[in-house]
Amino acid sequence: MKTKKIKLTAVEDRAHITYEALSVLHKYDVGLIWMEVYAFVAYIKLMPVEDEVWEKIKNELQELSGWASLEEIDLFPFEEKDTEMKKVLDVIPHGVVLLNRKGDIKYFNDYSAEKIFNTEGKDITGLNINKFIDFKKLIATLKDNNMSLIKENLEISNQLYEANLQPIVNKEKVLSSYLISFYEIDSNIYNRFDNPITFDDIIAESNKMLVTIKSGKLYSKSDSPVLITGESGTGKELFARAIHNESKRKNKPFIAINCAAIPDQLLESELFGYEGGTFTGGRKEGKPGIFEIAGGGTVFLDEIGDMPPHLQAKLLRVLQEKRVRRVGSANEVNVDVRLISATNQNIDEMVKNKEFRLELLFRINIFNINIPPLRDRKEDLPALYEHFAQKHSKRYRKNITGIEKEAMRKLINYNWPGNVREFQNVLERAIALTVSNEIAAKDIILNYDIVPMDGIEGKSLKGCIESLEKKKIIESLKNNKSIRDAAKELDVTHTLLINRMKKYDIDKNNI
Numbered sequence: 001m002k003t004k005k006i007k008l009t010a011v012e013d014r015a016h017i018t019y020e021a022l023s024v025l026h027k028y029d030v031g032l033i034w035m036e037v038y039a040f041v042a043y044i045k046l047m048p049v050e051d052e053v054w055e056k057i058k059n060e061l062q063e064l065s066g067w068a069s070l071e072e073i074d075l076f077p078f079e080e081k082d083t084e085m086k087k088v089l090d091v092i093p094h095g096v097v098l099l100n101r102k103g104d105i106k107y108f109n110d111y112s113a114e115k116i117f118n119t120e121g122k123d124i125t126g127l128n129i130n131k132f133i134d135f136k137k138l139i140a141t142l143k144d145n146n147m148s149l150i151k152e153n154l155e156i157s158n159q160l161y162e163a164n165l166q167p168i169v170n171k172e173k174v175l176s177s178y179l180i181s182f183y184e185i186d187s188n189i190y191n192r193f194d195n196p197i198t199f200d201d202i203i204a205e206s207n208k209m210l211v212t213i214k215s216g217k218l219y220s221k222s223d224s225p226v227l228i229t230g231e232s233g234t235g236k237e238l239f240a241r242a243i244h245n246e247s248k249r250k251n252k253p254f255i256a257i258n259c260a261a262i263p264d265q266l267l268e269s270e271l272f273g274y275e276g277g278t279f280t281g282g283r284k285e286g287k288p289g290i291f292e293i294a295g296g297g298t299v300f301l302d303e304i305g306d307m308p309p310h311l312q313a314k315l316l317r318v319l320q321e322k323r324v325r326r327v328g329s330a331n332e333v334n335v336d337v338r339l340i341s342a343t344n345q346n347i348d349e350m351v352k353n354k355e356f357r358l359e360l361l362f363r364i365n366i367f368n369i370n371i372p373p374l375r376d377r378k379e380d381l382p383a384l385y386e387h388f389a390q391k392h393s394k395r396y397r398k399n400i401t402g403i404e405k406e407a408m409r410k411l412i413n414y415n416w417p418g419n420v421r422e423f424q425n426v427l428e429r430a431i432a433l434t435v436s437n438e439i440a441a442k443d444i445i446l447n448y449d450i451v452p453m454d455g456i457e458g459k460s461l462k463g464c465i466e467s468l469e470k471k472k473i474i475e476s477l478k479n480n481k482s483i484r485d486a487a488k489e490l491d492v493t494h495t496l497l498i499n500r501m502k503k504y505d506i507d508k509n510n511i
């Protein structure tokens with residue numbers, strides 16, 4: 001027996017037509033769950049009914065005068081709309097949660113189920129949101145803001161979100177519910193998590209690294225700017241955090257910003273802040289930049305070589321005068337931060353080519369730390385192996401007791417263009433893949449072959465060149481965060497690189 005959903009369509013809009021239809025249901029003692037009636041059409045949901053009885057009901061309903069048709073349907077129009085709406089909300093890449101006036105959850109989309117509430121498939125409808133976030137505090141802020149939209153940063157499961165809370169009022173202007181949307185704040189753009197990293201977290205055994213760590217510890221005692229150079233993935237940010245945490249500023253914020261990851265205009269306002277009313281869509285009360293937010297702490301400017309020239313000039317002034325002026329403001333405020341910068345570019349070369357200001361380089365480079373690439377300090381590999389094997393064994397709940405000689409040889413023979421980041425990824429993949437307690441050579445999947453002539457023998461000269469070109473492009477895309485950065489590394493234009501990617505059918509997200 002199944003519940004039935006039917007749609008009755010009438011040929012005329014006459015009195016009692018629905019009543020007559022209901023009388024048939026009554027005659028067969030079939031209960032009504034729900035019904036909605038419009039001129040010419042009625043939607044009815046019935047209690048479960050035997051097939052035989054149902055056939056009789058259908059016949060009788062169809063014989064009633066005035067009804068043109070009877071259709072069994074799967075969804076009522078409003079259910080169809082709901083399902084469609086749910087589908088739409090489930091594909092959007094941020095959290096959406098609807099609450100009643102008490103804060104009980106009425107609706108939540110897939111994103112918030114996974115990231116905000118971590119439901120693991122459980123239905124949490126009806127639970128109070130205070131179980132997950134400090135909703136009372138948000139409501140207090142909303143009241144302070146005259147019940148108009150508020151934006152607050154919340155940390156949930158080690159991820160920072162901007163939570164937008166909006167009251168929903170009905171036609172009579174009475175508060176009926178609340179809508180909260182959660183937007184992930186990209187940690188590459190703006191990063192202020194707890195930051196417990198110290199020099200003990202930097203795994204090293206090679207002399208080169210031990211000397212570098214010693215310099216880092218020494219520079220922690222001073223308050224002068226530090227420039228950390230080194231290839232991508234060598235641990236520049238790790239060093240910056242360790243220096244901060246060993247310095248007298250350790251109890252103040254460490255704010256990191258990646259200059260390459262943000263469009264120029266946004267970068268300017270993230271660095272220096274803006275005055276209310278400067279930008280359409282900006283916060284009406286304005287926003288402080290990281291030099292203000294990090295007050296008393298450390299600002300880490302990652303990929304400083306990507307900072308556009310006009311912002312280099314502005315940064316230089318801030319460092320010289322120790323004062324900052326928000327975009328659109330006439331007032332300056334004092335700045336008390338220590339600056340640590342990092343780059344994987346050849347900054348001296350950039351100065352020569354007039355792409356980076358010499359005066360700024362002098363200012364940011366009072367101390368320099370150059371982290372050697374992993375291929376030049378392979379003595380670190382066994383210690384790094386132990387460290388990451390332990391970390392990922394725990395993560396994947398495996399009991400890794402060792403590594404085959406051949407597998408270790410593979411790790412040692414590789415030249416690690418992506419440095420420690422790549423080493424960590426390769427090991428994580430090996431641990432996730434291995435079916436035994438010992439990592440085997442076949443579990444070590446390197447990102448590309450070391451010997452470029454492999455696999456291109458016997459081809460024409462054009463074929464060889466294309467094969468190498470493709471390899472080089474894949475390598476560079478893997479080691480850089482964006483296509484633009486890869487184009488810079490390869491010294492070609494962005495457009496040329498995109499054309500080559502099309503030619504070789506390379507998808508950056510799928511390599």
Ligand SMILES: Nc1ncnc2c1ncn2[C@@H]1O[C@H](COP(=O)(O)OP(=O)(O)OP(=O)(O)O)[C@@H](O)[C@H]1O
Nearest residue numbers: 201202203231232233234235236237238344420421
């Ligand atoms: N010596 C090390 N010991 C332990 N972990 C390390 C070490 N060096 C790097 N890592 C890890 O490798 C990853 C990359 O490090 P990090 O982000 O500091 O590199 P980076 O040089 O700043 O990279 P990029 O230039 O791409 O921003 C991080 O997960 C970091 O924790």
